[in-house]
Amino acid sequence: MAVTRGGRWIAYWDPEDEGFWKRTGERVARRNLFFSVLCEHIGFSVWTLWSVLVLFMGPEYGLTPADKFLLTSVVTLVGAVVRVPYTFAVAVFGGRNWTVISAGLLLVPAVAAFAVMEPGTSFSTFLLVGLLAGIGGGNFASSMTNINAFFPLRRKGWALGLNAGGGNIGVPVIQLAALAVIGAGGGPRVLLGVYIPLILVAAVLAARFMDNLASVKNDTGAAKEAARDPHTWIMSVLYIGTFGSFIGYSFAFGQVLQTQFGQTPLQAAYLTFVGPLLGSLARPLGGRLADRHGGARITLVNFAAMAAATAVLVAAGTTRTLALFVAAFVVLFALSGLGNGSTFKMIPGIFQHKALAMGLTGDQAVAYGRRLSGASMGLIGAVGALGGVAINLAFRQSFLSFGSGTGAFCAFLACYAVCFAVTWAVYLRGPAARAAGGGAERRAAAEDGPRPGYAEV
Template identity: 50%
Template sequence: MTKTVARRWITDWDPENEAFWRQSGARIARRNLIYSVLAEHLGFSLWLLWSVVAVSLPAAGFQFTVDQLFWLVAVPNLVGSVMRIPYTMAVARFGGRNWTTVSAALLLIPIGLMAYCVSTPGTPYEFFLVAAATAGLGGGNFASSMANISYFYPEKHKGAALGINAAGGNLGVAVAQFAVPAVIGTGAALHLANAPLLWLVPVLAATACAWLFMDNLTVSRASVAEQTPALRNRHTWIMSFLYIGTFGSFIGYSSALPLLIKSQFPEVSWAYWAAIGPLIGSLARPAGGWLADRAGGARVTLATFAVMGLGVAGVLGALAVHSFALFALSFALLFVTSGLGNGSTYRMIPAIFRAQTPTLAEARKQAATVIGLAAAIGALGGFLIPRGFAASISATGSLDTALWAFLAGYAICAGATWWFYLRTVWTARVPSLAHAGV
C-alpha cells in the first residue's frame, strides 16, 4: 500500500518490490513521468528558442554581428548549465512535484522578456543578452526532472524510463525549430513575438498539471551533507566529462545548426533542415538507454564516440566540397549517435553507484546527485560548441578549426570510456559492474 501525507507526499515507496510495483507503483510512476516530460519538454523548447529566433533578428531590423548572434545562442546554454546544479538539489529539498510546479512557472520569465525584446525596436543588445540568459531557466528543468524520475523506477526499468523522460524533453528542441518559422512569418511580415508567446498557454497548463497530478517522494529527501559523498567519487567527474561529449554535442549542435546552415549554405532554406537533427537525436535517446540495459552502457557509449568522430569527418568533407547533402547526412549521424550516447551514459550512472554503494537507498541518493551534476557539466557543451564555431569563423573564416577540436574531444572521450569502464583490469577489480548495465 502506498502511504501518503498532506500535499501529496508518498512516504512508502519501494519499486524494487514486485508486488508493490504491480499493485500501484507502476501506475504512479507512469503518471509522474508523463507530467515530468511535459514540463521538461517546454523547458527545452524555451531554452533553445533563441537558436531559432536569432537567425531572423537581422531581417527584423536588429543589426547584430555574427559573433553577437552566436552569443545569444550560447548564453542560454551557459546559464542552463549553471542552473542545473541548484535545480537538482531542489528536488531533494522541496520534492519533485513541488519543484516541477515552481520550475514550470519560472518559464514565464523568458517568455515575457523575449516578447518584449523582439517587439521593441531599438532594444539594446545588452538587454537581449539578459533576456537570452533567462532562457537558461528552461535548461535547469532537465536536471531536476531526471533526478526526480530516477527515484520512481526500479533498476531494471530505469534506463528506459530515464531515456523516455530525457527524449520527451529533448524533443522540445525540434518542436521549437519546427514551430517557430511557421508562426513568425517571413520577409516584411515577420512577427517574432509570436515565437515566445506560442508557449504561454502550454507553460500555464504544465504548471497546473504538475501541482495537481504529480507526487513528492520522501525517499528523495536528502540534505546537502547526504549528497556530498558523490562529489568525492571520481566516477562523478568521469561521467560528467563523458556527458559533455554526448549531451553537450546534442545541445551544442542543436543551438548552432540554424546559424551554421545560414552562414555556410545561404542558398538553402535553413528552417526545417535545422529541426530534423534534434528530432532524430531525441528519438534515439530512449534507444540508447534500451541498448545499455542489454549490451552495457560503456560498450554503447564507446561505440557512439567512435561514430561521432566519423560524423565530424563527414562535416569537414562536406565543407571542403560545399555539399549540403553530405553536410546534412553527417550532422544527422552526429545527432543520432549523440542521442544514443545520452541514453547510454545516463544508464551507466545508477549502475556504477549501485555497484559501489552498500545500500540501495544510499546508491539512489548519490546517483540522483550525479545525474544532476552530470547534466549541469554536460550542458557546457551547449555553450562551448557555438562559441567554438564563432571563434573559428572569426579567426580563420571557416569552421574547420572548431571541427578538428571536436574530433580530438571525441577521441579523448572514447579513450576515457575504455580506460575506466571496459579494461580487463577494471572489470576484474569491480566484477559486479560487468552485470550492472555498465
C-alpha cells in the same frame, strides 16, 4: 500500496519490491513520468528559444554572426549552471511542487523576450533576456532527479531515457513551430504568443496529476561524496561528449547553415529541426540498448560513430557540399541522443556496482547506489551542458578565424576520440576498470582476473 499524506505527498515508496511495483508503483510512476516529460519539454523549448529567435534577426537587428553565437553561448551557460540548484530543489520542495514552480518560472523569459524582440533593441538587452531563458535548462536536472526516485534500477535506463528524450524533443518542436511561423509570414512575437499559454497549461497539469515522494531528501554527505568520486567527473566528461553535443548543435545548426552555406531563415528552419528530433527520439533507444547490452559498450561504439560522422562533416564543410553536410549533421544529432541515453544509464549502474564491490547486499546496496547516483546526476548534467557552451564558443572563434565552422569540427573530432579512449580505459579494459573505484574494487579485480567490472553498467 503507496501510503499517502496530504498535499499529494507519498510517504512510502519502494519500487524495488516487485509486489509493490505491480500493485501500484508502476501506475503512479508512469503518471508522474508523463507530466514530468511535458513540463521538461516546455522547459527545453524555452531554453532553446534563442536558437530560433536568432533566425528572425536579420541585418536590421545589427548583430554579427559572432554576436549571435555569443548570445546562444550565454543562454547555454545559464542553463548548465542552474542545473545544480534545480537538482537539490526536488528534495526541498518535493518533485511535484518544484515541477509546478519551475514550469511557472518559464513565463519570465518568455514574456521578457516578447517585450524586447524588435529591431533597435540593444545587444546587451538581448544578452540579459537570453540569461533569463537559461532557466529552462534547469528543468532537466530536477526532472531527472525526481523520476530517478520513482523507478526501480532495472527500469531506470528506459525511464530516464524516455524522460530526457521527451524533454529533448522540445528543441525540434520549437524549431518546427518557428518554421510554421516564418512560413506563414509571422514574426517572433507570434511564436512567443503560442508558448506563453502552453507554459500555464503545463504548470496546472503538473499541480493536478503529479506527486511528491517524502523519501527523496537532500543528502549533503552524498553530494560531497559524489563530488569526490572520480566516476562523477569521468561521466561528466562523457556527458559533455553526448549531451553537450546535442544541446550545442541544437543552438548552432541553423546559424552554421546561414553563415557558412548562405541559407535564408526559412531554408535553415526547414533543415534544423530534423537533427534534434532524431536525437531526442534516439535517447530512449540508447537507454533501452544500455539496459540490454551495457551502457559502457553502447557508449564506446557511439563515440566511434560520432567521430566518423564528424570527419564527414569536416570533408563536407571543406568542399561546401550542403546535402552531405546536412546528412552527416543529422546523423551526428541522432548519435548524440543515443549516447545521452547510454551514458545516463551508466550512472546508477556504476554506483550500484561500487556498492556490491564494497560488500553491501540487498537493500543496503540499492540504497547506496540510489543515494550516490541521485547526488551525482545533477552535477554530471550541469557539467555536461557546459559542453554546449564550448561548442557555441568554438563555432564563434572558428568563424572569426577561418570564416567557416571547419576548425570547430576538427576540435570536436579530437574530443570524441578522447571520450572513446576514456570509456574504453575506465569501463571496458578489464582489471583497470575496476581499480578506478577504490580499494575494495581493486581487491575484487585482483581476485577475479580480467573480467571487466563495469562492462554491464
